[in-house]
Amino acid sequence: MKTSNKNVVERVDGIRGNYHAVRALEVALAGGHSIVFVGCADSEGDVLASIAMDAGAKGYFIMPCPCGHFGSRSIKCSCSPAKIMRYRSGKKVKSRTFDDIQIEVNVPRPRDYTDTQHGFKNAIIRIDKAKQFLPMVSGKLEPEPRRLLDRGIEALGFGPKTVDSVVSVSKTIAALDGSTETRSSHVAEAIQYKMFNRGELRT
Ligand SMILES: [Zn+2]
Secondary structure, eight states: OHHHHHHHHHHHHHHHHHHHHHHHHHHHHHOOOOOEEETTTTSSSSHHHHHHHHHTSSSEEEESSSSOOOOSSSOOOOHHHHHHHHHHHHHHHHHIIIOOOOOEOOOOOHHHHHHHOOOOHHHHHHHHHOOOOOOGOOOOHHHHHHHHHHHHHHHHHOHHHHHHHHHHHHHHHHHHHTOBOOOOHHHHHHHHHTTTTOOOOOO
């Protein structure tokens, strides 16, 4: 294993909880996708963003609202809905989430402080395999995954650029799965990564 990989593994394994965010990082690194971690100031979103950058991906960190606590389990957000809307449609957030970012993921403050990751080493192996496998994955969607994507377009208002991004991320997820076909489960996971600013900020 390369020294840089060892460093990445050690840093990811220090992240508390937030397995879904670490999985999103795995997808971003496998496909070279840009990723934004959305979390409050005391989440580890900034750490994950810096790991992504150091591992060669475009990684960003933003707060979900001006006070940083929207969706927090422990601290109440003090922002009005109008203030949150203004913040999210503002230049800093909008340019990062809508224009360039292929993966958006929430990083809540972990509930269990002793619960850390283990074994990102295996993820690095999966990432390397997926990179080689990716050119063999077909982006052509069969009727079932296609219907799922169409529902996303309709319900979440995906534009053409977002659709391209979802298909591209779906292919990476298929590659991680060792599948040459892009299936419904791959599309469903890719859609999960496009939920920020679409009415559902998941915590
Ligand atoms: Zn707030």
